[in-house]
Amino acid sequence: MILRNALLGIFLAMGVSLAMLVFLSWLAYDRSVESNNRTQSVNHTYRVRLKNKDILATVNTIETGERGYLLTKDEKYLQPYGEGRSSMKGILRSMELLVRDNPRQQKRVDSIKKEISRRITLIEFNIERTRNGYGIDTVKLSDGKNHMENIRSLCKELDNEERELLTYRSILQKEADENTNFFLLLLSAVSLAFLLVFFRLLYIELRRRITFQKTLEEKLTDLERANAELEQFAYVASHDLQEPLRKIRAFGERLKIKQSELLTDDGKTNVLKINQSAIRMQQLIDDLLMFSRTANLRERIFEEVNLNSVFRDVKDELNDLIEQKKVTIISEVLPTVQGIEFQLFQLFNNLISNAIKYSKADTPPIIEIDCQKVNGSELPNLGDIQKDNIYHRISFMDNGIGFDPIYSEKIFIIFQRLHNRTEYEGTGIGLALCRRIVTNHNGFIVAEAKPNQEGSIFHVYLPT
Missing domain, CATH: 1.20.1330 (f41 fragment of flagellin, N-terminal domain)
Structure with a gap:
């Protein structure tokens, strides 16, 4: 501006x-x-x-x-x-x-x-x-x-x-x-x-732009430094943290198998909780690694990605869960976009698995995927230049439990959960990862709650 x-x-x-x-x-x-x-x-x-x-x-x-x-x-x-x-x-x-x-x-x-x-x-x-x-x-x-x-x-x-x-x-x-x-x-x-x-x-404008360029270069340097620190964290998480975690799980399993007869019922319960916590910790570390990987600038190599192929791969990945839950997925023909294939796979995987996870117990899940070309003006809080852009709007609609509209932004914050872990398993990273992936592709993701909690819609906007 x-x-x-x-x-x-x-x-x-x-x-x-x-x-x-x-x-x-x-x-x-x-x-x-x-x-x-x-x-x-x-x-x-x-x-x-x-x-x-x-x-x-x-x-x-x-x-x-x-x-x-x-x-x-x-x-x-x-x-x-x-x-x-x-x-x-x-x-x-x-x-x-x-x-x-x-x-x-x-x-x-x-x-x-x-x-x-x-x-x-x-x-x-x-x-x-x-x-x-x-x-x-x-x-x-x-x-x-x-x-x-x-x-x-x-x-x-x-x-x-x-x-x-x-x-x-x-x-x-x-x-x-x-x-x-x-x-x-x-x-x-x-x-x-x-x-x-x-x-x-x-002269004033040139000097302002030079100052802006220097500031931008400093920000990029800071970003590269932060990215390097994040990569270091990922290394620590993948090696130093997982090694003691594997030992906890291994000794817990050994204690459960070899000392089972010596353990009281209370002791067996404690061993079970140890193993479950270790498994949950392992899942959390894996999700954090995936989240940090999406911030790696070196892996942002864009190429043509056919979203129909991505959708088919995700269906194959979730095939057992789809059959178990009797899920119906209806999808329109999806476009080919410039992007990072493994990240778009993760995006589709997270949104579809979330729709299945938060389905109603007495209603077979129905997931519809719709795609339209829209103008950036339908997105709020966009700059004037972005409003003139054309986007693929890919909408994931389900008939699940939905959510309160006041939480339409909170659900994208990392580790934020709307339900207790005992009700729905998860780490609270999935939707935050979705937003990070969409942002990496210069796009936007918006959550919309259906009236009367009849399900939810997640709109993904990717540049054409």
């Missing part, structure tokens, strides 16, 4: 950071577009002013050509006049396109076109008059001068407005450039800050 919260925090921080970076990137892009637009506006103003100067220069060229011809009557002066007239149409057309976004300037350009047209009409009149041998018409010449003054005045007004626009647009361009630089700098700073934060978070 801690790891999940840490990862969730990192992903949340990453999401917020990416959102902020996207927002700042959009702002920087928007400011960049704005700066580009302002630059284009300034450039547009310069182009209008240059085109305005072209109009004045072309009009002056046309007028100069007219004056030269009127004074000298030399046709060569009409060449710049003709070239000026030819280029004037293109210049005026370009100017109209440039000022189409400004209604006031459009009106001025229209007025300039009209004045130029009138001026050219008067120039053509004067040129034609001169060609025909007439003198200069001073009235027309004066009108032409007035038209020229109007053209200059209109061009000056147009240029003045463009100059004001240039000043205003230059200020906006400067502000846009400053904003663009600011947002680019802010974006770089925030990106660097987020990068440092991510490195810090990753």
